[in-house]
Amino acid sequence: MNLRFLHIVERNFLVWRKLMIPSLTTNLADPLFYLVGFGFGIGSLVGTVNGRPYVEFLAGGMLCYSTLNSATAEALYSAFSRLKMQRTWEGILHTPMTVADIVIGEWLWAALKAVLSGSAILLIMYALGIAHGFRPLVVLPVLFLLGLCVAGLALVMTTIAKGFDFFAYYFTLVLTPMSFLSGVFFPLQSLPVSVQKIALILPLAHAALLSRGLVFGDDIPHPVLSLLLLAVYGVIGVAVSVRIATRRLHR
Template sequence: MMKAMRVLVRHMRVFMKTWKHNLMYNVAEPLLYLSAMGFGLGLFVQEVNGVSYIEFIAPGMIALSGMYSATFECTYGTFVRIYYEKTFHSMLAAPVTITDVIWGEILYGAVKSILFGLVILGVIAALGLIKSPAVILLPLVLGLTGLVFAELAICFTALVKNIDYLNYYITLIITPFFLFGGLYFPVDALPPLAQTLNWVNPLYHSVELCRALCLGNLAPGLGMHAGILIGMAALASPFPVKLMERKIIS
């Protein structure tokens, strides 16, 4: 497990070479949503919960970037490293275990969430949409978001044999998370059942935390959102290694 850092260092060296191509889907997409919704739909929506529409949705884009970064890295990225680039085999020939390799993957997903989330934060700050110094805690939220989504993504990747099946995860799990996760409208607008279901949506908790930190609404409920994300990360933590071990070690 300690040697997961060596795996992370390996990934970061590759990242230093490839980060420019990575910016596209991790950063461009949330910014496109922000501009379309914020500047377009925002014209028809006066205020949400006492703030302008673009102020309401902007923090959610940070969480969205965090979710996407870890998700894409630990689905498509991991799959390519296993089957196409055979990176897992080369790493496992070195003195590391499958546990190290998998935690290296998860940490890499979390680090990418922080980095790309911060790029979005920079853009939002430049637009003058940050209202509170509490935003300094944002990297923690992004790291936690990345951890949860990286763990989930690795579990799913361990279960599929064909790269096309990863689309199911994106369309059936990730897309509903961001459509109903309180990014574009407050979740209390949803029917009661959907509101209840949102409690198992990690992005919802991440969005609430990001919004509170950006706007300075530091209500006591925030601890609960953070606690739930930590709980999710802890609960999911044994499964990525267990499932991947079955796949990689014959």
């Protein structure tokens, strides 16, 4: 098996390292304000959800929501600027690297960066006393899988896009509805049954179920199915992206 795609991960890591401090600060500060503001603020109005404090419910969802946002930002905006504005991908193709190496490297990197965002939330959860012991750490591989899933879908958009404007469709038509229909900020059961059915095909909904199950021990209805769904979305996404990027760059 060739591991050339790791050079792309290496490249992006080296660039990230230069801006590590501001990047980590946002990773930590944003969720802190969300959890303290919404969790405790709205929590005082809501009381408990599914028998636990609202802030815990929210934290379980935020782990996934933050992972989703981080993977999306990297695979959409950052990858697109390397593809189009900076011509970085085009340049790399003059070396023995292939389109598949580049796209798979970007995919993996976006997922790794997303896990970092998720870890930051977990850290805050420990600090706020919402998470305890080692058990919640098993959520990290699931966040990685969610990162791969979301990055795979975003890379399809990236490789199709002619300009940044195109991404507005993806946000309006896919990401925003998914964020509200996946039981991240409020439980799915509060929505009409017909809408709950839609949630069954949304990766974020499955990730939120897995996350709450692994961190707090809530019941996970179909763990294997949920994991498979995340993996399938991600793999199809990256495979399609490689095809589109190949057609685009080897024109």
